[in-house]
Amino acid sequence: MERASKRKKKHHVPTRLNVLFFAVFVLFSVLILRLGVVQIVEGQEFVKELEGTSNTTARIDAPRGLMYDRFGNVVVDNELELSVTYTNPSRSTSADTMLGIARELEQLIDIETDRITERDKQDYILMQMTQEERFDLVSREERNELESVSEEYQLEVERITSDKTEALSETDLRVLAIYREMSRGFANSPQRIKRGITEEEAHKLSENLYRLPGVDILRDSRRNYVYGESLRSVFGSTGTIPREKVDYYLARGYERSDIVGTSFLELQYEDVLRGQKAVVESITHSSGGTVDHTVNERLGQRGNDLVLSVDMELQQSLESIISEEMKKAGNSFILDRAAYAVLMDPRTGDILAMAGFNDPAGQTRExxxxxxxxxxxxxxxxxxxxxxxxxxxxEAGVAHPGKSFNDRPIRLPSTPEKKSVRNYGWVNDVRALEVSSNVYMFEMAMLMANCNYPNNCNWTNNSVAEAYNEIRYNFSQFGLGSETGIDLPSSSTGLTGGSTIYGNLLDLMIGQYDTYTTLQLAQYISTIANDGLRMQPRLVTEIREPVSNTDEHGAVVQKFEPQVLNRIDMNEQFITRVQQGLRGVMTRGTASSRFANKSYQPAGKTGTAQVRVALGTGDDRRFVDGNTQTLVGYAPFNNPEIAFAVVVPNVKLERNGGRQGMAQEIASQALDAYFDMKDVRNGPERAERPILEQPDE
Structure with a gap:
């Protein structure tokens, strides 16, 4: 019975497979039949329907995200505007066609001509010349000697003299300016011809778009700097995609005509600030004499907003303090009047204010x-x-807390005499900081290079090189000569002196060999104020979603926590000892006259670097001696909440009319302003005329 049952089951399996195969055959037959009907019987109808349907998709730029200061004040806003664009349907569009459109546009819009180059004018003149006129520019013999068409064209351009380019009319120049922008675009990609067209220009264009193929009006926006030049350069700029980065942006979904961040915060946070474009799809269907028009729109969205660490009220105060001090300075500078200052929170790395002033000699700037x-x-x-x-x-073991050296002139072979401002005699480490003893630093540098001056000096090229490396390594732990980590796409790390001779090693220890930025100086003193923890400086603390009401903040997308870059490899007792010395500078030392009685108990260190500035050229070249005034510090001493660095470069010597103490005066007033604002705040003052970013600024 079991065998019969098994044979019966085996008999049923092939039957089921046959049924399945037959069903599949039937389904495929029906599918093939239907495809035949669609393609052969109804094919012409579908083709007609397709020909009667047009689909146009437009992507409309969305405004970039805003920037707020730490107290919620909008510092970078958007100004809505209209732009006129030209979309080249094909790279094969003739120059004559584009010139014709440019001539029509010239009558409808006003456009600046200051970007036109001499080569643009020469090309424009060539385009309008007949073939016979161009042949007259280059002889037949010359053409026969040329190896390529490009060489022939270059020779034609060279034959267009300045007399001809100068003879172009204002109308020609405006047409050329429009054509120049049109030709910079890419196929099937809208190219901005003019941003910020007036209402009158918009009306004229709207009435004439039907006869201007490829021309359109685009909703656009421009950056609005609410507080004028306050931190303007740090915010950065926007503009068209640089040619060398086109592939980079296209790979990330950008279009060639998009506006992107091109420098500093705008560039650093491009992915955040970039808005989501609106997409408008227009579908037109024609059938039987009727036309159906459907529009599908996907709304765009402004980019995410940045919340900055900056206190704009404090920023404005710092700018005003520096500006007033520069006015008082008069003719104190060797060449350019300049001053720089950074205020930051040593506990978090937040940049509270960062102001710079530069007035180039012999130049007029806005x-x-x-x-x-x-x-x-x-x-x-x-x-x-x-x-x-x-x-x-x-750290090197050549000194210790309480160690004293005799401050007197140091005389080394083939080296100018090294000394302090005066001979202080025997000074310990704290006193050396208070009076700014150079010799104390010289003694440590020499001992690090195996020179126990003056009796047992055994330094060699190797020992000196090792001392250079050790000093620079230790300095880099504070941020001197190394990357600060600030959230900007580019910053300087300063320069290291090239020569490693003995005398320069001593200069390195007193800050007169390698160069540093004001931000590096602020990070260095912040590290000491923060008990050896070096914090990453930051300008952005949060990223938030956009909201329609700029008086409110959107939801937090990302919050940046303070980042510790490193802890210096030094004993805590050493750091505490140096902190005491820095407090002594303000109470008994070189900065005591301005800071001894301050209620907020600052600590800090003064600096005066000797400089020699070259003036003139050729036989008139001469060198003028001066100094760079600096001051670093923090307050309050027992619980630091603000650190500062002030640099006033290239000041004349006092005997030559240079104003002394400018760095100290700027720092004193800046600290006063900071602590006053803890009790009373009035808020920043908006500029009477906010600055609008210019195209491709």
Missing amino acids: TNADHIGNVTKAFEMGSSVKAASVLTGF
């Missing part, structure tokens, strides 16, 4: 603001780095 100079310009900082020097000596 603004003297140079805030970004705090991260891009480096100087010899002088004695303000001596706290790092003392800690380096402690």
